[in-house]
Amino acid sequence: MAGLRYAPQCCLAMATRICQAAETNIPSPYSGTAYYEVALLSQSNQMILTRAPRLRDRIAKLLGQWGVFFRGFLEHPRMVGSIIPSSRFTIEQMLEPVKWNECKLFVEYGPGVGTFCGPVLERLRGDGALIVIDTNPLFIDYLNRTIADSRFTAVLGSAEDVEQIVRDHGHDHADYVLSGLPFSTLPAGVGPAIAAATHAVLRPGGAFLVYQFSAAARDFMAKHFDRIDQGYEFWNILPCKLFWGWKD
Numbered sequence: 001m002a003g004l005r006y007a008p009q010c011c012l013a014m015a016t017r018i019c020q021a022a023e024t025n026i027p028s029p030y031s032g033t034a035y036y037e038v039a040l041l042s043q044s045n046q047m048i049l050t051r052a053p054r055l056r057d058r059i060a061k062l063l064g065q066w067g068v069f070f071r072g073f074l075e076h077p078r079m080v081g082s083i084i085p086s087s088r089f090t091i092e093q094m095l096e097p098v099k100w101n102e103c104k105l106f107v108e109y110g111p112g113v114g115t116f117c118g119p120v121l122e123r124l125r126g127d128g129a130l131i132v133i134d135t136n137p138l139f140i141d142y143l144n145r146t147i148a149d150s151r152f153t154a155v156l157g158s159a160e161d162v163e164q165i166v167r168d169h170g171h172d173h174a175d176y177v178l179s180g181l182p183f184s185t186l187p188a189g190v191g192p193a194i195a196a197a198t199h200a201v202l203r204p205g206g207a208f209l210v211y212q213f214s215a216a217a218r219d220f221m222a223k224h225f226d227r228i229d230q231g232y233e234f235w236n237i238l239p240c241k242l243f244w245g246w247k248d
């Protein structure tokens with residue numbers, strides 16, 4: 001490295017490439033490991049770390065996530081119900097009506113590999129909490145390894161037990177509950193039980209946010225939620241239906 005200190009300005013790019021061999025792994029809240037490129041400041045002869053995840057690293061991370069998700073699907077196809085995670089268009093549209101300044105506890109059912117977790121944590125207030133619940137230990141283990149945020153808790157369990165889980169973590173109620181559960185393929189009785197428990201755990205004014213390929217969830221929601229807004233997202237594999245059930 002010392003020899004590079006006297007490299008002229010025009011050699012900076014080459015120097016940076018050489019220095020990339022000394023890539024440093026630094027823990028990051030959302031990726032577990034983020035790559036920082038080592039660059040040289042030619043004028044002051046100082047070495048700096050710039051946060052510059054390269055395309056290769058982003059692709060590796062994406063394939064890693066999809067690989068875990070696909071494995072989860074192969075092991076439990078009816079419980080996972082999809083072969084790839086939701087698109088960013090679905091995420092944006094689904095979260096759009098949330099009043100983040102009024103949200104202290106956000107609960108997510110079936111987070112899978114955490115497609116929604118990053119976007120939720122980005123929007124959530126500093127003193128807020130995100131509790132995610134999934135029946136698949138593969139996903140819970142993956143989330144615990146890749147998300148380091150003091151507001152985040154991953155629980156191995158079923159969404160049917162949301163009231164107990166929320167209480168166990170020191171909360172009286174949830175402000176919003178998000179679900180990516182495949183309601184139409186869940187075992188008999190589970191969907192209605194989850195809809196009832198969700199209505200009970202929400203505070204008045206809170207909402208149950210649901211996205212699904214079919215409208216099965218809406219039938220379960222309608223028994224408890226008088227007001228259900230609907231949407232549709234084409235840019236998702238497969239295109240999906242979106243529901244917002246409001247607890248008035």
Ligand SMILES: C[S@@+](CC[C@H](N)C(=O)[O-])C[C@H]1O[C@@H](n2cnc3c(N)ncnc32)[C@H](O)[C@@H]1O
Nearest residue numbers: 080085086110111112115134135136158159180
């Ligand atoms: C379609 S995947 C959701 C993927 C993810 N939310 C996304 O948007 O990419 C459904 C998830 O629901 C989980 N699941 C199925 N039944 C469940 C239940 N009763 N309680 C909690 N999670 C459940 C599965 O393990 C799986 O992670």
